[in-house]
Amino acid sequence: MPNHIASGLKYLAAIELKKQGFNQQMIADELDIDRSTVSHYLNGRNLSWNSIEVAKTITNLCPKDFLIMTRTLFKDEQKTRKIVSICKSGDYHAEVTDSCIGCGLCVDLCLMKAVSLDSLKAHINSICCCGCLICQERCPTNSIKILEVNNDREYERS
Amino acid sequence: MIANTKEVKDEGFDIKRSAEEVRNLSFKDHICIGCGICESTCPVDAINVAEIGPIVREEVDMPKIDIDEDKCVLCGMCSGLCPVDALDFTIDSEPISNIVSYPHYISSAEIDDDTCIYCQRCEIACPRDSITIARSLPERSDLVTGEIEADEETCIHCGICDEMCPTDAIDVDRTPGEESIEIDKDKCVYCLLCKKICPVDAIKAACRICSYGDYDLNPEDAVTTGSSFIDDETCVKCGWCQEICPVDAAKVKKQYEGTLDIDEDKCTVCGTCIDVCPCDVLSFPESPGPATIVDNIHKDEQYCIHCGACERACPVDAIDVKITNVDYTPTKSKSWIDKFEALKN
Amino acid sequence: MELKVNQDNCLGCGVCVVACPVNVSISPDVSGGHGSRTEEVIMMVENGVIKLFSEDKCTKCGTCQMFCPVDAIFLE
Numbered sequence: 001m002p003n004h005i006a007s008g009l010k011y012l013a014a015i016e017l018k019k020q021g022f023n024q025q026m027i028a029d030e031l032d033i034d035r036s037t038v039s040h041y042l043n044g045r046n047l048s049w050n051s052i053e054v055a056k057t058i059t060n061l062c063p064k065d066f067l068i069m070t071r072t073l074f075k076d077e078q079k080t081r082k083i084v085s086i087c088k089s090g091d092y093h094a095e096v097t098d099s100c101i102g103c104g105l106c107v108d109l110c111l112m113k114a115v116s117l118d119s120l121k122a123h124i125n126s127i128c129c130c131g132c133l134i135c136q137e138r139c140p141t142n143s144i145k146i147l148e149v150n151n152d153r154e155y156e157r158s
Numbered sequence: 159m160i161a162n163t164k165e166v167k168d169e170g171f172d173i174k175r176s177a178e179e180v181r182n183l184s185f186k187d188h189i190c191i192g193c194g195i196c197e198s199t200c201p202v203d204a205i206n207v208a209e210i211g212p213i214v215r216e217e218v219d220m221p222k223i224d225i226d227e228d229k230c231v232l233c234g235m236c237s238g239l240c241p242v243d244a245l246d247f248t249i250d251s252e253p254i255s256n257i258v259s260y261p262h263y264i265s266s267a268e269i270d271d272d273t274c275i276y277c278q279r280c281e282i283a284c285p286r287d288s289i290t291i292a293r294s295l296p297e298r299s300d301l302v303t304g305e306i307e308a309d310e311e312t313c314i315h316c317g318i319c320d321e322m323c324p325t326d327a328i329d330v331d332r333t334p335g336e337e338s339i340e341i342d343k344d345k346c347v348y349c350l351l352c353k354k355i356c357p358v359d360a361i362k363a364a365c366r367i368c369s370y371g372d373y374d375l376n377p378e379d380a381v382t383t384g385s386s387f388i389d390d391e392t393c394v395k396c397g398w399c400q401e402i403c404p405v406d407a408a409k410v411k412k413q414y415e416g417t418l419d420i421d422e423d424k425c426t427v428c429g430t431c432i433d434v435c436p437c438d439v440l441s442f443p444e445s446p447g448p449a450t451i452v453d454n455i456h457k458d459e460q461y462c463i464h465c466g467a468c469e470r471a472c473p474v475d476a477i478d479v480k481i482t483n484v485d486y487t488p489t490k491s492k493s494w495i496d497k498f499e500a501l502k503n
Numbered sequence: 504m505e506l507k508v509n510q511d512n513c514l515g516c517g518v519c520v521v522a523c524p525v526n527v528s529i530s531p532d533v534s535g536g537h538g539s540r541t542e543e544v545i546m547m548v549e550n551g552v553i554k555l556f557s558e559d560k561c562t563k564c565g566t567c568q569m570f571c572p573v574d575a576i577f578l579e
Binding site for chain 1: 160175177178179181201202231232233234235259260489490491492493494
């Protein structure tokens with residue numbers, strides 16, 4: 001079952017890349033899957049719709065849950081980074097204040113590898129940031145602020 | 159997920175975090191002077207410095223500082239601000255003192271080998287036994303040289319020189335008919351006693367060192383050579399060597415400039431500060447006579463590094479150490495600059 | 504680190520009472536070898552043995568331990 005959900009996430013990523021104008025070969029390379037599989041995905045011949053439903057729910061979780069769930073499903077940080085950066089539903093802007101001591105904890109914690117140290121200060125690449133807030137929560141000097149600048153998450157209406 | 163590990167060793171401990179890079183904080187208990195600067199610097203309150211008095215007196219056996227590895231974020235500030243480098247912080251095995259973005263104190267202790275006369279006064283004075291002066295003296299036999307010759311024609315073989323010679327270098331055979339005089343140049347020290355005492359001036363001799371005598375000789379240069387070594391690990395840049403050097407070969411740049419004040423009204427002359435001071439600044443004053451009570455602590459402020467270990471250890475808060483100036487390498491990090499500036503109080 | 508006494512070893516000599524720098528600052532009488540007139544001090548000899556009164560004032564300098572001839576007062 002977890003594998004089906006992981007495939008569901010890949011399906012969503014493939015659709016998203018198609019929207020961005022990638023051709024089938026590029027999508028296959030990007031997601032490290034067979035071109036025929038991509039073709040199946042894009043033509044609607046795919047795994048169970050139920051798995052896709054679950055995958056969609058996961059992408060709509062809060063960014064931290066989405067990230068951790070994806071890592072648990074893929075058990076591979078590089079694949080996790082790829083899926084999350086394609087399917088993330090918001091854009092983020094990070095601010096690091098001068099109280100940063102350069103301990104590098106955020107660099108070690110960031111699953112997206114969005115943080116680097118320069119001159120004893122953390123620098124966060126907003127393009128890579130998935131908004132999980134792990135760095136903000138664990139920063140010993142509360143020097144990190146992650147701001148959500150755009151959100152196209154689908155909220156379920158009840 | 160990402161956790162620090164702590165390894166306790168004989169002379170301290172290591173705290174390590176291995177993720178994107180390997181950060182390692184190493185504490186050397188034998189170097190630590192218990193000043194407490196790391197405790198007040200730590201941004202996450204992970205460091206606890208013990209009362210240093212009973213530890214240096216060996217009344218209790220415990221490490222001078224303890225770091226809670228769960229709280230420690232391995233930022234390296236304690237290492238950067240430790241005035242004696244008892245805490246070593248490395249990133250991927252590179253000490254932060256070699257990494258330009260990390261600031262460190264501008265302090266040094268150096269002995270200029272060109273000026274040094276290898277008298278070893280600094281080695282004896284150094285309160286931390288950090289200095290080694292190796293010296294080699296010229297060979298005595300190279301210097302004690304000269305010329306000596308006995309004129310067999312003039313010599314009357316009286317034997318006076320034989321009897322007087324302090325090193326038994328002269329042998330006079332006085333057997334009638336077989337009289338002779340022989341001088342062993344290996345034993346001779348060219349004191350010229352024989353030359354002076356000879357009743358018939360039969361001995362021609364000269365000493366090379368003092369150029370005294372019958373020959374005009376150039377004395378050999380008597381040069382002492384050597385080398386100096388300061389162990390940077392244990393040296394605290396206190397300035398004893400600089401003060402005591404007779405030829406100004408030792409130069410010390412201290413981490414801090416500051417003041418040291420002892421409130422004589424509060425001081426009970428217990429001597430705790432004397433025991434904890436890493437650089438022998440404090441002492442009991444010389445007692446003016448037997449059974450007289452000393453009522454203050456003597457200080458030689460020129461050796462003070464203003465670390466504040468005495469202030470921290472004083473049981474009655476009688477000591478006030480103030481840092482007025484700190485020199486450190488430039489950094490872009492405001493938080494690090496703030497920590498260095500906060501030392502001045 | 505904590506200040507402890509072992510009354511079984513104590514000779515009641517009172518050296519620790521007069522050596523303690525905190526005692527001297529609380530009650531200057533003790534520095535002359537007299538008993539303290541106040542119970543504010545850290546320790547005092549009572550009934551021939553040492554007794555701790557306000558151990559919370561101890562600054563753990565270890566001077567008492569250095570002077571005690573029989574290790575009856577110590578930091579642990």
